[in-house]
Amino acid sequence: MPARTDSLVVVTELSSAKKLTLEFYARPVLTVAQECIGKVLVHRTAEGETAGRIVEAEAYRGPEDRAAHSWRGMTPRTAAMFGPPGRAYVYLLYGVNWAFNIVTSSEGQPHAVLIRALEPLRGVELMTQRRGQRAMARELTNGPGKLTQALGITGADYARDLCGDELFLEDGLAGRIGRSRRINVEPAGEVWAARPWRFYERGNRYVSVLPRD
DNA sequence: ACGAAGATCGACT
DNA sequence: GTCGATCTTCGTA
Numbered sequence: 001m002p003a004r005t006d007s008l009v010v011v012t013e014l015s016s017a018k019k020l021t022l023e024f025y026a027r028p029v030l031t032v033a034q035e036c037i038g039k040v041l042v043h044r045t046a047e048g049e050t051a052g053r054i055v056e057a058e059a060y061r062g063p064e065d066r067a068a069h070s071w072r073g074m075t076p077r078t079a080a081m082f083g084p085p086g087r088a089y090v091y092l093l094y095g096v097n098w099a100f101n102i103v104t105s106s107e108g109q110p111h112a113v114l115i116r117a118l119e120p121l122r123g124v125e126l127m128t129q130r131r132g133q134r135a136m137a138r139e140l141t142n143g144p145g146k147l148t149q150a151l152g153i154t155g156a157d158y159a160r161d162l163c164g165d166e167l168f169l170e171d172g173l174a175g176r177i178g179r180s181r182r183i184n185v186e187p188a189g190e191v192w193a194a195r196p197w198r199f200y201e202r203g204n205r206y207v208s209v210l211p212r213d
Numbered sequence: 214a215c216g217a218a219g220a221t222c223g224a225c226t
Numbered sequence: 227g228t229c230g231a232t233c234t235t236c237g238t239a
Contacts, residue, residue: 058220067220077235095233097221114220145221184220 038174052118067188070110097145
């Protein structure tokens, strides 16, 4: 009986993807951002499960990074960035779009990875319903606000523990990784805008903006 | 209280 | 590629 149970556990682990644990997130933000490429973001709700491969991500390293929301210190909105790693920092942008970030590093260091694009993987039909798009449309998940809509991520997920069962990352493989400056952070000044802190999978059609350098 | 700015999106040319 | 919508957040008074 014990032997049989053990073998079943092994089979289960081999047949299902491995959920990433705190050790993945509690590392320098640039490391986490680069390694996020190819990993699978999963969201489970009452409507069902949706999941996609991460194909574009950016590192934000406040308070010194002027492009980061945390550069002026903690505010009610940015509190989650200053909290423990392995949690979600979700914020509303331009009044209508939610953006999803992963808090990294260690508590007190306001570092986070913005997820900018996904390649749809599971629950594609649900994504098309939420987005009002065709199943193969690039527009399904090729932007920070689009992917949160497709996966049903909102302010209700603020500070959610990514080691739980609702919102988490699974292991996955990446193709060739490209690197460039971040998107739409020019107001932060050229010094910070020029940092090559954006990572993406080369040649993937879901990457939001073609590299400028 | 007020006002300016914003890690975007979708429609349109 | 350009452009306007839209509304929360936060700094300043």
